[in-house]
Amino acid sequence: MKYKFVVIDLETTGNIPKKGDKIIQFAAVVIENGMITKQYSTLVNPEKPIPVFIEELTGLNDEMVKDAPLFSEIAPVIGDLLDGAYFVAHNVLFDLSFLQEELIHSGFDGFFGPVLDTVEMARILYPTADSYKLSNLAELENLNHDRPHQADSDALVTAELFLIFLRSLSLLPRTLLLQLSTLSGGLKSDLQQLLDEIMVDKDKTIESLPESIEIFKGLALHKRTEMMEENGAKGEVDYPADHTEKIELIKKGFSSFEKRTGQYEMMDGVYKAFQEERHTLIEAGTGVGKSLGYLLPAAYFAKQKGLPIVISTHTIQLQEQILKNEIPILTKILPFKLNTVLLKGRNNYISLERFKQTLLEENENYDTSLTKMQILVWLLETETGDKDELNLSSGGLHYWNKIKNEQVVFLQNKEWQTKDFYSKAKKAAQDADLIITNHSLLLSDLSGENSILPPSDFCIIDEGHHLEKQASQFFGHSLDYLSTRLLLGQFGQYEQRQLFFHLEELLDLLPVQREKIDQTFELNQLVADLFYEMDDFFKLIAIYAKSMSQNLKGTSRVKVRFSTREHSKEMAALIHSAERFAFLMKDLENGIRNRLDLLEKQKDLYKNEQKSKLEEIVSFVTDLTELRHTIKECFILESNFVKWIEFDTRSPQNVTTFFAQPATVAASLKEKLFKQKKGVVITSATLTVNHTFDYFVKEIGLDSVDTIKMTIPSPFQYENQVQLLIPEDLPEVNSVSLDEYVVAISEHIITIAEATKGRMLILFTANDMLRKTYDLIKESGFLTDFVMIAQGITSGSRSRLTRNFKAFDKAILFGTSSFWEGVDIPGEDLSCLVVVRLPFSPPAEPLTEAKCQFIKNHGGNAFYDYSLPEAILRFKQGFGRLIRTNSDRGIMVVFDKRIVTTKYGGAFLKSIPSVPVKRGNINELIEFIYKWL
Template identity: 30%
Template sequence: MLLEEAAAEILRPGGALACALPGFEPRAGQLAMARRVARAIDLDERLLVEAGTGTGKTIAYLVPAILSGRRVVVSTGTRTLQDQIASVDLPRLQRVLPRPFSFAVMKGIGNYVCLRRFHDHRRQLDLAATAAPGTARVLAWAERSPTGDRAELDGVPEEAAIWRDITSSPETRLGKRCPFVADCFITAMRRRAAESQVLVVNHHLFFADLALRSRFPEAQVLPSYEAVIFDEAHQLEDIATEIFGVQASTLRLFALGRDVERAPTGPLGAGRVESVARRIEAGTHMLGQVLRGRLPRKSGESDDLRMPMPDDLWQGEVLTRYHELDTVLEEASVLLARLAEDDGSELSGPSPPAPAKAAVLTGLAQRAAILRTDLDEIVSSARRDSVRWLALSARNVTLRASPVDVAPLLRESFDRHAGPLVFTSATLSTAGAFTYMRERLGLADTAAEATFASPFRFDQQALLYIAEDLPDPTHEGFAAAAAQRALDLCRLSRGRALLLFTSFRNLRIAEEVFRAHDEFPLLVQGQRPRQALLDELRTRVGSVLLGTQSFWEGVDVPGEALSLVVIDRLPFAVPDDPLTASRIERIREDGGDPFGSYQIPRAALALKQGFGRLIRSRRDRGVVAVLDGRILRKSYGAALLASLPESCPRAFTLDEVRAFF
């Protein structure tokens, strides 16, 4: 049987899934998408597939991918989706599909506990007899975890300090020389991956593999594969930009200093290593200070400030501090490498054994050398194809060099792959065309395209309210007026709302207005972890959640708990953001129209993502409110509106919203 027919047989009404899975509703869009993906896999095609919310796209691509019998990589934008596919969708299909298959999950090694670091850390805690709250829980979990993947443990935030001490990283891995290699979680994860038909990874890991292969053709992170399906493919450009760039941060330098300080040296090396560790920390501190001193700090805009690196930054005291740090990193790598080569006399002493100590020292020496090279590349490279920029937060200064345009790099990588490539998401096209995504991903005319509309009845389930009477968002009175309108809307919806902002400044103003009236339980980004906020929005019906960029996508709150989504401004990328500014400049230099070909489509996709938060099931009902009247007044507004569901009725007064609710 053709793959297309085999997939359709599984998904059709009365097919295997409908018979075996309680609650499974056959959907025409899902069936059609599965057929199209099956054809792409059969014909080794590249395919862009937009599947509206509710299509059931995960099952639509998994079924043909599994039935093809080929080794398939499924790459997701977020670890949340990766975990969902591995814990829900694939086990279900294993029970139902006539063809047995195996699957494995691979994440970046920073997600897994490193047994060597875990044992080192526990030994240090025993010596110190103190531990941060929550540490005992993590340590008890790590003892019995089957995978060592920290996603298994609920309730310990990603940023908890304990993870820094016990998880692996490319720079701390010892590989075969490690005394724990036989039980190592990462070795086991790679073994499972090598033996599985379906491999679930994320875009970060996928591109890390590509970046490594492009530098060292023999090296690879992922086992070989025949087909790739990119889910949440609209995130590919941003993630590729991150991975193909270079970054060095004060946090990374401090972490090196801390690990060097704990290096397992013998008595002869201890003093020298301790001194070099302290100098790394002091040098990092000094460089961080002078960098902050040289850069303007806009207050209240954002917790993370991104700005282009001034051309004259690396002069005077900044340059002096950089040279000092460069010198100590070089000293550190030479000293640690020399101690590692020592015949063992300096390294003798209590466990771990000398060969393991030597391996730790070699790893640290390499880490210092890599950081030095990365810093050097950022400081000295001013290339046309890359943009150098800084990100400042209260705790960290990050220096980056990022490719301005990743399309050529992606094109080259995709061209090296002979098999099928499927790119899917709920948001790939703008105003019905895939032009923008093709250009940004380097696909030009090499990919076919298909669209499967959402099965939701937007004509009955949703209302698009546009506040055409509010001041223009560039007007200084806008934020306060928009906050008041958002409050009026929440009164009509009885809370149950997600308020999406494009800036922290406007979020703070709205927070003040809502707190002054104190009518709804308020959940505010940054005050608790994202997942905790979403859980409360879901369970405490009537709450109002205020969030910026990271809440525009990936929020899935079906049911009445989310009945109103308010979008304060049209989500244009900030034009003075270093990456956006350099992309605009590049398009202009190449004779293009950056506003029409880059800024509008990007905003349209973000708006479509924001809109997509509202209706998550056939039973959902609610209102999306856009408080930025430029969507009606400006000529570009038509392109943005054309990216939203055509059948969704529009309203312009609060009375209409009241009537809807």
């Protein structure tokens, strides 16, 4: 390619050039004719101190830059490098804004040529990548990135990546390049110019598509391989009952084999459960290898009986792990062919016909344009059409609602049906031995609504400790302001009548039919009334919540219990508003349905683009009906649900969410799951409390007598790998104010962090305490050379915060709720786990309060039957974060002295593996930490 590209990277003292932040290192890599022809880098004297955080990040300090040139001295060189070139950078607006500021400040012209952003290009060309950070992309492409956050190393890696991107673009089909070019006008960079130049080059040769790609109705698609075989009759295969047989079998799948007796016990337990048609609970400790422990016997049983086994997990990560890691091993070791399919809810799959129609629409915004480009590239590689493969922005997820797979009324083109991902997944499930799915789909299938799983009498539920909570959410309802506003906004609000206008335009094509519509029914006015009522309704929810939370001081996120039986003027106003809101929605539904009935009779008159709009309107009405039913269930009809409101006192209406859930799901699960299936195996690392399954059995509605129960301990040598420390010089958690307790634990955290050199996860039970502790430690200035990452304060998802934590040597991660489980930080990245207080749910928390009341009403003890076992299970999950492999070593510090000063405290210690416990004042414990680590 005969163009000049200059790849730039900068290191700076901060993020905002307008506020005086300066460049401390400049690097450029020149690419000409598709090759790197020149490299240039220099340190730059910023004439100001380099902050400690930047020094930690980059390795550059004041001493290193004090004799470096000023920016004004290198500005002429930079001007020459950039002359006639594309400016390329990873997050180009950051580097360009700094360079412009410095060039103009030094008396030179800024850069006004074309710019390209490798982040933007990566998002388009790698639509399924987990992360678009430079180091992660370099790892993905096996590029050597030896000094991240140093400009010369970063610029070279960015240049190597950019060359890969150029090659990838040049290999794309011309049809696809043209579509990308059309969409790229709305991007932040000048990608459109580059794409047009690539197409000019491409036109000089005759295009021949690779075998793996086909063009179908204007879309470039991956030719899907038919992986499934017909699930034939029952197979004559013998389950390896003997441990020696299992060892010989499993050895085939691993280069380095590790004997796991616990795993073989689990295999036999699962096989026996299915053979005897018994429900079974298996608690399998970390390191047992439970995925293979249930997959192997399930595969044998499925093949022997010619029946599918459903395997349900809570997280997408575990589903992916099973598909990418365990299934290939099984395929390698089994003496028969295994058919496995991943099946999700219908809305998870793309509708190619709808997607094609949206490509004809004008691009509304940046996120939509970029998402369309991502999906166009993704269609060249996806076998499944599953949304979870994509790394979409929040705007991209909103766009997905337009192209998700749904039942159709108007778009019924049989040609598109041959390429339908959802239909293929359903068909594959009919022929599968193992069907991998999630708890939510399993539960919706049990209810018989739009059942998509094939009939199955046997299932395995992994991450089973989530089943009760997932069932509570599934059998309940939730309602929030933003998603309600977003839904109604699709039909139109005020001047922006989106679907409303489409409906009116389509009716105008049927002038004869107009008279059949009730002229007194004015959609225009109704939509305006509906928006007014919606705002009023959520305002009244916030007013009610505020009136009920006046005693809750010192926290911004508040939960308050809600009961329609309460007699107050706030409640009366809210119920009346809910009734008006539901009534208006019903009117709108009826009005739209009347119009749709007329349009359906004449659907042959419409073009595909118009039919696509009609499908959007049908989908909107379905969602509207569901919203109306939710409001009726929550506010108008009598029910036994526990209801509560969560809101933020700083902005009540916009972040108000209403929840309604059953206080117990035991009866529902008993009727719909355990009575319907012949054999359900539930497994997790945390099912027992004080060595019994009693609490879990009661929560999910199993019959304790008929259920097989197995506990398989972890193979780890916890007594040699873990030390549990309890400081005796902290106050009792409930004996002092929150602020006093925060001061005391902050001093201890600082001391422990210095001893462990970071690598520390601190688990809180409340956001408020986490924030106060984080702020106090930050203000103290004692840990300025540590990177402090805090959930709810540092931006990013749980997985992003965990990745950032692993990236720094001296790091401290403050976490709450979701960090108590599912976080995997093996090896030296995590050496110290701190539990700030025992993880009891607050007694006033609505669901906890309701469950406790339910237990009391049935003659039980709320603390010992619910609060204590629930806290112990969460404590076990927290403990499980520390040791993830045989070679891990770590220290667990529990600040909450109730673990040794109360009668019930011993139950926490008895429920985790036996480890040495050391008590003492902080100085004694610190001395011990230094010696042990």
